[in-house]
Amino acid sequence: MKESTIMKIHYGTALASVGLVAVHILMRLTTGFADSLSYENVLANYRSVPYVIMLELILILLAVHGFNGLRVILLELKQGRVYEKAVSYGSMVGMIVLIGYGSRTIIMTNMGMT
Amino acid sequence: MAQVSSIADEQASTPLSSPKSILLRISKFNPKLDESSKFMEFTVSYQKWTTVLEAILDVKKHFDHSVAVRYSCRQATCGSCGMMINGKPKLACFTKISELDSDVVTVEPMNNFPVIRDLTVGFEKLFEKHQKIQPYLIRDDSELESDEREFLQSPQEVEQYIQFANCIKCGLCNSACPTMATDSSFVGPQALAQAYRYVADSRDKGKDTRLNIIDESHGIWRCHFAGSCSQVCPKGVDPAMGIQFLRGYLLGFRS
Numbered sequence: 052m053k054e055s056t057i058m059k060i061h062y063g064t065a066l067a068s069v070g071l072v073a074v075h076i077l078m079r080l081t082t083g084f085a086d087s088l089s090y091e092n093v094l095a096n097y098r099s100v101p102y103v104i105m106l107e108l109i110l111i112l113l114a115v116h117g118f119n120g121l122r123v124i125l126l127e128l129k130q131g132r133v134y135e136k137a138v139s140y141g142s143m144v145g146m147i148v149l150i151g152y153g154s155r156t157i158i159m160t161n162m163g164m165t
Numbered sequence: 166m167a168q169v170s171s172i173a174d175e176q177a178s179t180p181l182s183s184p185k186s187i188l189l190r191i192s193k194f195n196p197k198l199d200e201s202s203k204f205m206e207f208t209v210s211y212q213k214w215t216t217v218l219e220a221i222l223d224v225k226k227h228f229d230h231s232v233a234v235r236y237s238c239r240q241a242t243c244g245s246c247g248m249m250i251n252g253k254p255k256l257a258c259f260t261k262i263s264e265l266d267s268d269v270v271t272v273e274p275m276n277n278f279p280v281i282r283d284l285t286v287g288f289e290k291l292f293e294k295h296q297k298i299q300p301y302l303i304r305d306d307s308e309l310e311s312d313e314r315e316f317l318q319s320p321q322e323v324e325q326y327i328q329f330a331n332c333i334k335c336g337l338c339n340s341a342c343p344t345m346a347t348d349s350s351f352v353g354p355q356a357l358a359q360a361y362r363y364v365a366d367s368r369d370k371g372k373d374t375r376l377n378i379i380d381e382s383h384g385i386w387r388c389h390f391a392g393s394c395s396q397v398c399p400k401g402v403d404p405a406m407g408i409q410f411l412r413g414y415l416l417g418f419r420s
Contacts, residue, residue, distance in 0.1 A: 053380055054380050054381055054382055054386050055380045055415040055416070123387070126348070126382055126383070126387075127344060127347050127351075130348065130350045
């Protein structure tokens with residue numbers, strides 16, 4: 052993939068994350084802040100399909116943005132063909148694992164398997 | 166460390182009656198012989214018009230002939246005498262001692278370049294990256310084949326790139342760049358500014374080729390817009406601005 056395409060995704064995921072995380076935080080204000088984080092409320096959030104979709108989107112956006120950011124930092128830290136390939140594929144694997152594990156948590160909680 | 170004040174009997178080119186003097190600290194390092202650099206110190210008298218290069222040449226002439234320094238035009242045109250002067254990349258021929266406002270002037274080789282000896286650095290990588298962006302007009306025809314003897318441009322078209330054509334390849338921008346300090350493969354502000362110089366030239370047809378060259382993992386996207394390249398340029402070129410314009414092309418904001 053071209054670096055400009057990767058960076059467009061990087062900037063896009065950053066902007067979208069800011070918007071969705073803002074909604075996520077504002078949702079804490081629908082009830083009192085402490086109440087909204089109570090066990091029952093959190094479970095209720097996970098059972099609401101629109102909210103779960105938003106959480107899944109936040110997870111994907113932040114994982115893509117974060118691991119690409121890490122890739123960029125590591126590429127600037129050290130250079131070399133093998134090292135750069137390892138960093139690029141390592142970041143990709145890390146991103147997939149994080150999205151997989153996070154999705155598993157979201158889906159299991161949504162289905163009541165707590 | 167050596168305090169040298171009157172080794173040579175002959176008169177220094179700067180009159181000894183000069184009312185002011187500074188301590189000139191020159192970095193000495195030969196990578197083939199030395200493990201680390203050390204500073205030699207010389208007391209040099211100066212007038213208000215004396216440049217750092219003149220002071221170094223004074224030391225070279227009268228105190229230490231072995232000081233390695235590259236210079237040529239002495240008028241900020243050739244870009245040979247770039248060095249760190251009191252911690253900042255500057256042209257030695259374009260920096261007056263009186264402007265530094267300090268009793269101690271420390272000169273070191275430029276950062277982010279391999280040291281050949283003392284104040285002289287290797288420019289191979291700079292020229293390699295400059296060449297990589299194809300710094301010439303790319304088009305299918307040429308003035309030799311056309312009836313026209315030249316490619317005409319309006320003043321507005323010239324205005325688009327003319328400041329970037331002032332680059333003298335002195336390497337000060339690359340020396341000041343924080344990304345170049347850690348990423349040796351980064352194409353650098355000098356080459357990127359030159360890429361923009363040709364991309365913005367209405368006579369050039371190689372925009373896509375050049376944008377492809379700089380659109381790689383150690384290309385334009387590694388610039389963090391610190392802006393230090395633009396601050397140190399002795400010719401008023403603004404590489405940071407050129408880089409942002411190039412990004413505009415790649416992100417689709419410019420065409």
